[in-house]
Amino acid sequence: MISFVAEDRCEPCGACVAVCPANVFEAGPGGRPVIARQTQCQTCFLCELYCPADALYVDPDCETVRPVDPAQAAPLLGQYRRESGWGEWADVYANEHWRMGEIFARARALATPRT
Ligand code: SF4
Numbered sequence: 001m002i003s004f005v006a007e008d009r010c011e012p013c014g015a016c017v018a019v020c021p022a023n024v025f026e027a028g029p030g031g032r033p034v035i036a037r038q039t040q041c042q043t044c045f046l047c048e049l050y051c052p053a054d055a056l057y058v059d060p061d062c063e064t065v066r067p068v069d070p071a072q073a074a075p076l077l078g079q080y081r082r083e084s085g086w087g088e089w090a091d092v093y094a095n096e097h098w099r100m101g102e103i104f105a106r107a108r109a110l111a112t113p114r115t
């Protein structure tokens with residue numbers, strides 16, 4: 001579940017607000033995102049993936065809001081984007097984001113109202 005925004009890293013670009021499928025964020029002062037609806041988070045990691053500044057931390061625990069110490073989590077910022085081989089990491093790690101395709105397809109099927 002989304003845990004915190006490292007405001008000192010954020011270069012307000014709006015990407016996390018735009019990509020979040022669960023409308024978790026609001027644009028706050030200066031355009032920086034505010035976690036407005038934390039329990040709506042689906043732990044999909046898309047915000048981490050799209051954040052060019054590695055300013056977001058998503059706790060892998062998808063069910064519980066856990067207090068996370070920003071200092072302890074700091075070394076993990078950007079890990080998902082890095083190990084997914086996005087951006088400047090494309091030549092270092094294989095981009096395996098395609099693996100999410102099946103998961104998203106299942107989510108779409110579950111979310112589609114049956115008639
Ligand atoms: S992990 Fe997914 S659902 Fe949660 S805040 Fe980020 S983009 Fe939104």
Ligand code: SF4
Pocket residue numbers: 005009010011012013014015016017031032033050051052053054055056
């Ligand atoms: S994607 Fe990252 S840099 Fe852009 S607004 Fe969100 S937290 Fe800030």
